[in-house]
Amino acid sequence: MRFTEEQQAFATAVRDFCDAECATLAQRDALTDGGRLANSPQILAKLADLGWLGVSIPEEYGGAGAGMVEECLFLEATSRGLAPITAYSTGLTAAQTYLRYGTEQQKKEILGGLCRGRLEAIALSEPGAGSDLGSVRIKAVADGDSFVVNGQKTWTSAAHVADHLLLLTRTETGPKKHEGLTLLIVPTDAPGLEIRGIETMEARTVNDLFFTDVRVPAANVVGEAGQAWRHLMRGLSVERLIIAAMSLGAAQRSLDDVLGYVKEREQFGRTIGSFQAIRHRIADLATEIAYCRSFVYDVAERIDAGEEEQLAREGSMAKLKCTEVAKHTALEAMQMMGGYGYAREYGMEGQVRKALAPPIYGGTNEIQREIISKSLGL
Template sequence: MDFTFKEEQRQFADALRRWVDKDYSFEARNKIIHSEAGVSDAAWATLAELGMTALPVPEAQGGFNGSAVDMLVVMQELGRGLVVEPYLATVLGAEFLRLGGGHDALLQQVAAGELKLACALGEKQARHDLFDIRTRATPTGEGYLLDGAKSVVLHGAQAGALIVSARSGGEQRDSAGISLFVVPADSAGVGVRDYRTIDGQRAASITFTQVRLPAASLLGAAGAGWDILDAAADYGATLLCAEAVGAMDAIFAATLEYLKTRTQFGAPIGKFQALQHRMADMFIHLEQARSMAMLAAGKVGSSDAEERRRTVSAAKVRVGQAAKFVGQQAVQLHGGIGVTNELPAAHHFKRLTMIELTLGDSDHHLERFIAQPGFKQTA
């Protein structure tokens, strides 16, 4: 696999980094986090102007038809800059629309930056099993009635439309019988409770009470949504791996700079061999995570679903392990200030912790990897 980024990809990354450095500083981000909205309309407009909202959308719907590798360079910069805008939620929703088909007008709005999406997939009893669904979609003569609840919907309150998984058949934990719907956020019967997560992002608990949906709101075929849900979740996990690499890049650089400037016993602490060894270990974990994130980006679009699942789960496990190690070492090497909100490194570690828990933690993906056909356990 060629790990060399194309010129266009480097230009995207450079444009994002310049914007973050100039207009999305750590201080500016803190103001956004503590604002009533928790996000910035101006920042979103800039992301759209830079072409970021159009990047993953097919050309036929006004986008650039960007690959997962194109998205990797973008997500790395967003992770490095601790950007809290609803970009991940929107591009993941766009992937659902792309895979399901039939909603071109919505994809056009996403590409233009006119529509934000959120994916209401998880439920409180399911933990990381997205097929564990109690939310019901009952067919009616004109469409469906939606009833249920979704938990920790990333940027659910900021979205104009929701991608919702619901059970139209089968038992609670069956992969068959799952249907996907596009639900306008302002539909009658939709209840949203917005809150801030530990990493400064926004999430929501969303309830659906007798929400009437037309037949056109169905995404893909009725009862056959699992393949789309599984593939889109892998796409989202791949983007999270890339974002985590960006965050680890930033926390590693900050720690290295601190070791160069913090003095003890008349010398920079970076001169102490024991701390140099710890930085070397951090670097190894970071580069292994980077390699796995790149591999996942290259394989997530594979037509071989088993290969996709194996690769994405392996990446999520390795990136999760690296994020924990790099984050903990960074905090310890900074000393007491490593856990203060005044230091960007603390916020990077919080974001890394949330990435680990989103769309399946390391334990979940390790079990998933082992469960794939072809895995042979040796004594």
């Protein structure tokens, strides 16, 4: 697609911000306690002051009232710029469900907070229910004007830094596993809720959640009780586009960094970028990224035009392709950088670590292939 002058200026401004605030390893370490944190309140606050958080959220809820094209430009640029705002995308995914099914009060509180730099989380997976979300077992039992929640969630991104959880619970048991599911808003400081971090190869991002008689007001139901599966579907489709845009930015960052390296690194009396084996690998990566960029913004443009009938399939296609390209680009870049690719100073090892998770979360890429194949009548 062809971006407008305003969209181009916006993307440039976000890139310039990242270059000024978090371009160097020293800057990022200062913002993230030496790389141990995935999110920087300082950066989130600055982005909120600029009016860039929630750029696609309607103005009446604190956003800029732009579209998914602008949101993808922001996500791509901040991912490329290594801005430590990982949890923002989780809140943006939750926002899709609140926008369509939340009450006015819920929208003002949750969406308004997101635009001001507050964070939100979504609690879906359980120890026995990952890709098969219809098998969730956590129970929310009606008790007067409240629900009492007991059970466990796992792999919950951003729960430790979020204000609320958008919690998928089972309120009824029926013949069909996707029926009887309800979405509840649970404050993360609710009595009876324990949030325990899961150690991974990255900064703390995911958590186990334990619910022991957690009382949630019935007013915190999002949408209609028992209809959570239907309420989640659009949000999950948009989530895949969100992940695709972030992976696009990550792939571009890996390419930028390895390109700078091969132009300067000399062996056998010349730069290694002058060897055909390297040049052709770089050319292949650049081509893949260019195709990903065209597709991501084509899907975003269709969403903004109200053409959502193909969103499930094309969102899955975008997520599948962009996450695989980001992983491939980071691994190829590490190989071309040799030993320096493993050194934290050069940053590529961090790019590799970050590129390994997106093909798994937001619906594994195997699940995306299933969605795509079913949409083709298979």
